[in-house]
Amino acid sequence: MSPKKNGPEPIAPAAPWVPVTIRDVAKVAGVSTGTVSNVLNRPDIVAESTRRRVLQAVESTGFIRNTQAHQLRGGRSQTVGVVVLDVANPFFTEMFRGAESRLQTEGYVLMLASTDGSVEREANFVRAMEEHRVEGVLITPAAAELGALAGLRTRGVPTVLLDRKATADEFCSVTVDDVRGGELAARHLFETGHLELAFVNGPSSVRQCRDRRQGVRKAVRSVSKTKKVEVTEVSVGALTVRHGEDVVERILAMSPRPTAVMCANDLLALGVLRGLASRGVRVPDDLAVTGYDDLIFGSMLSPALTSVRQPAFELGVAAAELLLDEVRNPDHRHREVRFEPELVVRTSSRP
Ligand code: RIB
Numbered sequence: 001m002s003p004k005k006n007g008p009e010p011i012a013p014a015a016p017w018v019p020v021t022i023r024d025v026a027k028v029a030g031v032s033t034g035t036v037s038n039v040l041n042r043p044d045i046v047a048e049s050t051r052r053r054v055l056q057a058v059e060s061t062g063f064i065r066n067t068q069a070h071q072l073r074g075g076r077s078q079t080v081g082v083v084v085l086d087v088a089n090p091f092f093t094e095m096f097r098g099a100e101s102r103l104q105t106e107g108y109v110l111m112l113a114s115t116d117g118s119v120e121r122e123a124n125f126v127r128a129m130e131e132h133r134v135e136g137v138l139i140t141p142a143a144a145e146l147g148a149l150a151g152l153r154t155r156g157v158p159t160v161l162l163d164r165k166a167t168a169d170e171f172c173s174v175t176v177d178d179v180r181g182g183e184l185a186a187r188h189l190f191e192t193g194h195l196e197l198a199f200v201n202g203p204s205s206v207r208q209c210r211d212r213r214q215g216v217r218k219a220v221r222s223v224s225k226t227k228k229v230e231v232t233e234v235s236v237g238a239l240t241v242r243h244g245e246d247v248v249e250r251i252l253a254m255s256p257r258p259t260a261v262m263c264a265n266d267l268l269a270l271g272v273l274r275g276l277a278s279r280g281v282r283v284p285d286d287l288a289v290t291g292y293d294d295l296i297f298g299s300m301l302s303p304a305l306t307s308v309r310q311p312a313f314e315l316g317v318a319a320a321e322l323l324l325d326e327v328r329n330p331d332h333r334h335r336e337v338r339f340e341p342e343l344v345v346r347t348s349s350r351p
Contacts, residue, residue, distance in 0.1 A: 020063040029057035040065055043107070080108050080323065081129030083122060083139040084162065085206070087114040089239070089267055091293045091312050092140070095162060098316020099138055106324065108135065115142040117206065117238070123148060130157060136323045138162050138316075144205050146170070158326040160319045163310075164207055169334045172322040174315045178208050181308040181341035182215020183222075185262050185290045186231070188306070188343055190223045192351045194260035194288060197231045198251045200272065201264040202239040209239075212264050212292065232258065239264055244271020251287075252279065259287065260349065266291035266298055266307055273301065273348070288349040294342075303347035311339050 026033045031054060038046050039054040046054075057063075080103055084092035092114075100110050111134065113125040122142040126149075129137060136158035141149060146167055152159045153170055161173035189197055199216055202209040216231055223229055234250055236243040244263060251261060251272070263269035269291030276283055283289050283303050291298060294309035318337040326332045 020061045022063070024061050025054065025057045025063045028061055029054045077133050077135065078108050079111055079129075079132060079134045080320075081111045081113070081125070081132075081134040081137040081139075082162075083113050083115060083125050083129075083137065085115060085117055085140050085142065086239075087112060089265070089293075090295045090297075091265070091310065094295075094312035095316040095319075098313035098318075099320040100316070101313075102317045102320035103324075117142050117203075119143045119148055126152065130155065135327055136160070138319050138323060140164055141207075144207060144210075158323055160322045160326070162319055163315060165336060166334070172319075172326060172334045173336045174319045174322065174339070175336060176310045176315070176339045176341050178211035178341070179215040179218065181292060181310070182212035183219045184215070184341060184343040185212075185292065185306075185308050186216040186219035187223065188345065189260045189262060189288060189290065189349060190219060190227070190229055192288070192349065194258075195227065195229045196256055196258040196260075197229070198254060198258040198261045199231050199233045199264075200244065200247055200251075200261060200268050201233055201235060202268075203235070203237065206239070209264055216262070231262075236268065239268050241267045241271040241274070244268035244273075245275040246271070248272055248275030248279065252281070260284075261287060261289050263289065263291050266293045266295040266305065269305055269307070269348075270297070270301070273303075273305070283348050284350060290349050294344050298344075299346065301348075306346045306349035307344050309342040309344050315339060 022033050022036050026036045031050060035046065035050060036054055039051050043051055082096055082099060086092060096112055103110060111129060115122040119142045126137065137152060138160050140162040141164055149159060159171050161171050163175060164173060165175045166173045201213055204210055220229055220231055232254060234247055236247055244267065251258065261272055263272055269289055272289055273283060276287060281287055291305050291307040294307040298305035298307050322337065
């Protein structure tokens with residue numbers, strides 16, 4: 001349909017965009033192109049007043065650095081890759097936010113990817129991040145073993161393990177003692193009179209699940225010296241709300257029925273609470289419930305959820321610090337930063 005004669009004026013095509021170059025910025029700032037390059041790549045060696053003048057020129061000219069060109073010259077991008085198990089789990093996004101809060105003060109941007117426990121997805125993400133010449137990688141490994149990450153070490157890509165211990169000193173790592181965390185949750189239930197527990201746990205390929213199971217077994221050995229307790233592990237395919245909701249039927253069909261359900265993370269616990277509520281099962285009167293992670297929603301539920309707190313944000317900050325040290329410190333030595341879990345008792349398991 002042709003536009004009416006006195007219709008709106010046709011919009012003139014925009015003039016082709018002419019890239020602003022580093023020379024244009026240098027001219028406006030009154031410095032050499034080398035100084036502009038230093039401000040962009042090694043700001044710590046440029047005087048504050050010069051740095052400010054150059055950044056003002058970058059702003060006023062609308063200069064956008066071409067990181068591909070910078071990378072072709074063997075440079076690294078101001079980017080850090082973050083690979084986690086499940087971005088739908090607030091534990092990982094909170095850990096990401098901790099890392100981001102520290103790294104963005106140094107001018108980094110972060111690329112986030114979720115493996116959902118797939119070693120193949122992990123390999124694809126790691127390859128893509130290396131192709132983008134990331135400065136380093138923060139990763140919660142998908143596999144029980146670390147062999148899939150050997151390439152990062154071989155190619156000298158600074159890498160920090162998130163929420164996973166290194167097997168030797170091949171990587172830096174930030175960890176929480178999940179064995180202790182599992183033990184804390186189980187002991188709490190035993191000590192509040194629960195002798196029959198259901199332990200809803202994820203697959204043994206997930207290291208965190210294996211360690212929490214080990215903690216539960218440690219608590220059973222300890223408490224069995226004075227009282228007879230029984231823990232039945234109920235395995236689920238993933239640690240999600242839906243898997244927690246789906247497992248309730250199996251728990252209620254157990255005989256004898258447990259008086260408490262310990263969940264390997266808060267998402268499972270949220271699903272279990274929803275499943276119990278939809279069947280009129282009262283918490284904690286009929287069945288006590290505990291989670292793990294102490295995610296933000298746990299204290300807002302009714303009943304409020306007992307959980308094992310992991311300092312997710314602090315884990316992320318610590319991982320960022322380790323990565324920056326590995327990138328900048330020629331005498332860097334790989335090390336583990338370990339945090340302790342903390343039991344937070346709330347209504348869902350209070351006697
Ligand atoms: O991904 C499984 C679990 O491991 C998360 O919920 C968190 O607890 C992590 O440690």
